[in-house]
Amino acid sequence: MESFLKEHRGGESVLDLSPRSTVGGGVEDVYGEDRASEDQLVTPWTVSVASGYSLLRDPHHNKGLAFTEKERDAHYLRGLLPPVVISQELQEKKLMHSIRQYQLPLHKYMAMMELEERNERLFYKLLIDNVEELLPVVYTPTVGEACQKYGSIFRRPQGLYISLKEKGKILEVLRNWPERSIQVIVVTDGERILGLGDLGCQGMGIPVGKLALYTALGGVRPSACLPITIDVGTNNETLLNDEFYIGLKQKRATGKEYYDLLEEFMTAVKQNYGEKVLVQFEDFANHNAFELLAKYGTTHLVFNDDIQGTASVVLAGLVASLKLLGGSLGDHTFLFLGAGEAGTGIAELIALEISKQTKAPLEETRKKIWLVDSKGLIVSSRKESLQHFKQPWAHEHEPCKNLLDAVKAIKPTTLIGTSGVGKQFTKEVVEAMAAFNKTPLIMALSNPTSQAECTAEEAYTWTEGRAIFSSGSPFDPVELNGKLHVPGQANNAYIFPGLGFGLVISGAIRVHDDMLLAASEALAGQVTQEHYDKGMIYPPFSNIRKISAHIAANVAAKAYELGLATRLPRPADLVKYAESCMFTPNYRNYR
Numbered sequence: 382m383e384s385f386l387k388e389h390r391g392g393e394s395v396l397d398l399s400p401r402s403t404v405g406g407g408v409e410d411v412y413g414e415d416r417a418s419e420d421q422l423v424t425p426w427t428v429s430v431a432s433g434y435s436l437l438r439d440p441h442h443n444k445g446l447a448f449t450e451k452e453r454d455a456h457y458l459r460g461l462l463p464p465v466v467i468s469q470e471l472q473e474k475k476l477m478h479s480i481r482q483y484q485l486p487l488h489k490y491m492a493m494m495e496l497e498e499r500n501e502r503l504f505y506k507l508l509i510d511n512v513e514e515l516l517p518v519v520y521t522p523t524v525g526e527a528c529q530k531y532g533s534i535f536r537r538p539q540g541l542y543i544s545l546k547e548k549g550k551i552l553e554v555l556r557n558w559p560e561r562s563i564q565v566i567v568v569t570d571g572e573r574i575l576g577l578g579d580l581g582c583q584g585m586g587i588p589v590g591k592l593a594l595y596t597a598l599g600g601v602r603p604s605a606c607l608p609i610t611i612d613v614g615t616n617n618e619t620l621l622n623d624e625f626y627i628g629l630k631q632k633r634a635t636g637k638e639y640y641d642l643l644e645e646f647m648t649a650v651k652q653n654y655g656e657k658v659l660v661q662f663e664d665f666a667n668h669n670a671f672e673l674l675a676k677y678g679t680t681h682l683v684f685n686d687d688i689q690g691t692a693s694v695v696l697a698g699l700v701a702s703l704k705l706l707g708g709s710l711g712d713h714t715f716l717f718l719g720a721g722e723a724g725t726g727i728a729e730l731i732a733l734e735i736s737k738q739t740k741a742p743l744e745e746t747r748k749k750i751w752l753v754d755s756k757g758l759i760v761s762s763r764k765e766s767l768q769h770f771k772q773p774w775a776h777e778h779e780p781c782k783n784l785l786d787a788v789k790a791i792k793p794t795t796l797i798g799t800s801g802v803g804k805q806f807t808k809e810v811v812e813a814m815a816a817f818n819k820t821p822l823i824m825a826l827s828n829p830t831s832q833a834e835c836t837a838e839e840a841y842t843w844t845e846g847r848a849i850f851s852s853g854s855p856f857d858p859v860e861l862n863g864k865l866h867v868p869g870q871a872n873n874a875y876i877f878p879g880l881g882f883g884l885v886i887s888g889a890i891r892v893h894d895d896m897l898l899a900a901s902e903a904l905a906g907q908v909t910q911e912h913y914d915k916g917m918i919y920p921p922f923s924n925i926r927k928i929s930a931h932i933a934a935n936v937a938a939k940a941y942e943l944g945l946a947t948r949l950p951r952p953a954d955l956v957k958y959a960e961s962c963m964f965t966p967n968y969r970n971y972r
């Protein structure tokens with residue numbers, strides 16, 4: 382602070398902050414003074430231009446040992462750092478070495494979060510340059526464990542908490558966030574965190590993780606990202622009884638109380654950030670997710686990642702798989718285990734794509750797709766008792782009580798797991814798939830790894846190496862009878878960063894289903910012959926920035942075509958434009 386005042390008052394400090402001299406020198410004992418003010422009100426105050434010590438403590442500008450000699454002179458850093466000056470590359474090498482020393486993924490996660498709080502650009506450089514290694518650390522599966530233990534690992538707030546206590550004041554709460562130019566909000570209410578259920582306020586790890594990917598994979602500026610957790614209570618008894626739980630200790634609010642809070646939130650978001658801020662709904666339970674999407678889809682720029690992002694990524698994998706399987710999408714039969722957000726979201730986008738390709742009505746193309754929920758196969762005799770999002774899938778058929786019976790009856794070419802329950806694709810189920818398919822397509826999408834419907838090894842072993850396999854959380858390649866099988870990661874992380882970036886750079890004001898198809902097409906278009914030769918239906922994450930630029934460009938093109946883009950004129954080369962807009966984490970030079 383002193384250096385700031387000197388800098389701004391011609392080198393003359395207006396406040397004398399130096400310790401008052403005492404007879405005989407040395408530092409004055411200020412502890413008594415501090416105790417004397419214990420009962421008094423004090424004002425927490427700070428300055429806004431960072432230099433000296435505060436610059437080292439500012440994660441947006443801190444460069445640690447990479448501050449140059451000139452910068453150390455100009456910004457009052459002399460003596461605050463050891464003498465050596467190192468490059469960002471050397472810092473990266475050192476940090477990767479230290480992160481690799483940790484045995485437990487959660488410790489790696491905590492080291493990464495600590496880095497983000499200390500030096501944001503270095504955090505993103507590490508994440509971008511080592512994406513395949515670090516994605517499982519900052520994202521699924523480790524982020525799941527981090528959310529489960531968020532109460533005990535919580536150090537500093539990384540996003541905004543909006544609870545029932547803030548009712549009537551949400552606009553003010555938004556204004557407390559230090560950044561004004563927000564482009565992307567990821568919001569959860571913590572009720573369905575991955576396949577781990579209701580984690581209440583501890584779900585904050587998910588918006589934080591998703592937005593880190595928006596920046597690292599998609600190129601949205603970190604300062605334009607805002608993670609939000611809406612806390613309406615939790616029905617998780619363990620959390621309610623945990624003295625370290627960080628959220629509201631009450632049962633979840635429902636009905637009018639819940640929807641009124643969400644309405645206030647959505648209104649405040651638009652009031653504060655305007656029409657073009659993207660709100661991504663994440664990990665809401667399905668009894669609210671579909672309704673919120675339908676309600677705000679016509680008035681706000683909103684997108685549900687679990688319903689729509691997942692649909693787009695899976696469709697891309699299916700389209701790519703046709704290169705290996707032959708035929709068209711409409712030639713296939715799909716069976717889902719799990720008929721919630723992910724399951725019905727994917728099913729609807731597949732049906733839409735087949736309908737666009739064949740010109741057949743949606744009601745017809747849906748008939749190629751079957752879903753099983755916790756009560757068995759969804760069939761017409763169950764229609765009356767089904768939630769609205771399941772009803773379009775209630776086809777004419779005899780009831781089937783379990784997945785194995787459904788597989789045998791429907792004989793799908795593709796089996797997709799979106800149940801949130803691990804180990805449901807048993808040996809019998811997978812062997813049944815292999816019995817009537819030369820190359821069965823198996824997707825075990827539930828997260829984190831503990832909830833995957835089967836492992837990569839199981840899928841390859843039980844099909845004698847014939848399966849094409851993808852999962853929501855990553856699995857290592859599997860060697861079977863001398864052949865290496867490379868599983869894909871069918872995770873919406875391929876889609877949402879590029880999709881969101883495309884919406885941002887075109888200034889889109891609404892999300893349209895055709896944009897999901899455009900994102901899907903762009904992702905499938907990034908799978909090359911080299912990937913197909915290895916049996917892959919998704920490109921590697923190591924290329925994700927390029928992939929995201931192509932997705933963003935395709936989505937932006939669709940926004941312009943539909944008249945939903947506001948950033949005019951339309952750039953001629955949208956891929957180049959997207960690339961040029963992407964945030965890069967290299968250090969900036971300070972004057």
Ligand SMILES: NC(=O)C1=CN([C@@H]2O[C@H](COP(=O)(O)OP(=O)(O)OC[C@H]3O[C@@H](n4cnc5c(N)ncnc54)[C@H](OP(=O)(O)O)[C@@H]3O)[C@@H](O)[C@H]2O)C=CC1
Pocket residue numbers: 573574575576577666667686687688691694718719720721722723724753754755756798799800801802805826827828829832852853854871872873874
């Ligand atoms: N890979 C990816 O990118 C993504 C993965 N996911 C994962 O998908 C999973 C599900 O998410 P989501 O769709 O939002 O969750 P939902 O709660 O909306 O849906 C879960 C569905 O699974 C069904 N189900 C639960 N248990 C069983 C069972 N034992 N047998 C058969 N069906 C069962 C439920 O049935 P009922 O309706 O009868 O209760 C429900 O239909 C989660 O693990 C999530 O992590 C989600 C989004 C993206």
Ligand SMILES: CC(=O)C(=O)O
Pocket residue numbers: 521574575576664686687827828853872873874
């Ligand atoms: C990936 C994701 O969004 C989920 O599992 O919920």
Ligand SMILES: [Mg+2]
Pocket residue numbers: 575663664686687
């Ligand atoms: Mg999710």
